[in-house]
Amino acid sequence: MQTSSFRVLLVLTRFPVSLAVTFTAFAAMLISSGELSLPMLLPIGGIFLLASGASSFNQYQEWPWDERMERTRKRPVPSRRISTAEALRIAMICVVGGLMILLYYSTPLCFILGVFNLIWYNGVYTYLKRKTAFAVIPGALTGAIPILMGWTAAGGLITDPKVIFLAFFLFIWQMPHFWMLTLKYGNQYRDAGFPVLTDFFNELQVKILIMVWMIASAATSGMFVFFRIIHFPLIGYGIILLNIALLAVIAWQLFLASTIRYRLIFITANLFMLIVMLSLMVDRLLGS
Secondary structure: OOHHHHHHHHHHHHHHHHHHHHHHHHHHHHHHOOOOOOHHHHHHHHHHHHHHHHHHHHHHHHHHHHHHOOOOOOOOOOOOOOOHHHHHHHHHHHHHHHHHHHHHOOOOHHHHHHHHHHHHHHHHHHHHHOOOOHHHHHHHHHHHHHHHHHHHHHHOOOOOOOHHHHHHHHHHHHHHHHHHHHHHHHHHHHHOOOOOOOOOHOOOHHHHHHHHHHHHHHHHHHHHHHHHHOHHHHHHHHHHHHHHHHHHHHHHHHOOOOOOHHHHHHHHHHHHHHHHHHHHHHHHHHHO
C-alpha cells in the first residue's frame, strides 16, 4: 500500500480514536481476568476492527456535513481522496471482520454488545447529532460499551458492580470532551446544520457545565478505592492527586487564562483517562 493510501486509511478509520477504544476494552479485560495472555489478542483485534469500521461508516454517512466544516472537510471522503463506494467497502470489511472475530473468539455477550454498539453509534447517535445539541448524552454510551465488551470477553459478569462503575466513569468522562469541541468549533457545527450547545447557553454557562462534568468525572475515578476497584492505597492516592491536577488545569484554562488553549485541555483530559486506566491495570496485576 502506498504511503498516501495508508494515511487515508488511518484518517478514515480514525486510528487514534479506534486505538483508544480498543485500549479501554483491553484494560477491562485485564482487570477482569487479572492476567495477560495471547488469547486476549483475538477479541481485542475484533474490537479494534469493529471500532475502525464504525468510524469509517460514520464518515461515509456524514461526508456532506463534513464538507461544510473547515475542521472536517479534509477528511478522505469530502476531500475526494477516496470515493464514497470505497469508504463504504472499507467500512464493511472492517465491521464484518471484527464481528466475525468476536463471534468465534469471544463470548456471545461480547458479540451482542459489539452489534449493539455499532447500531447505537451509526444508527442512533449519528442521527441524533442532526436533531439535538444533547445527542452526546446518549452518544457517550458508545464509549462505555467497549469496557463491557472487554470485561465479558474475559469471562466477567456484566452485572459485576466493578465493570458498571468503570463503564460509568468512561461515560461521564466523555461529556466535557465533546462540549469542549462545541466551544472551539461551535460556529462550524452550526453553519454545517448541526444544533449546538451554545444555541441554548452562553459561553460562560457552557464553561460552567464543562467544569461540573469534569468534577463529576474526577469524583468518579476518585471513588474507585471505595468500591474496591483499587486495592493498593498508594495508587488510589495517586489518582486523587491526579484529579486535583486535572481540575486545576481545566479551571485555569476555562476561567483564568486570557486565551483558552484547547489542545492543552484535550491532552490533559486524555492523559488523565490513560493514567487512570493504566493505574487500574497495574493495581490488578499487583493484586493477582
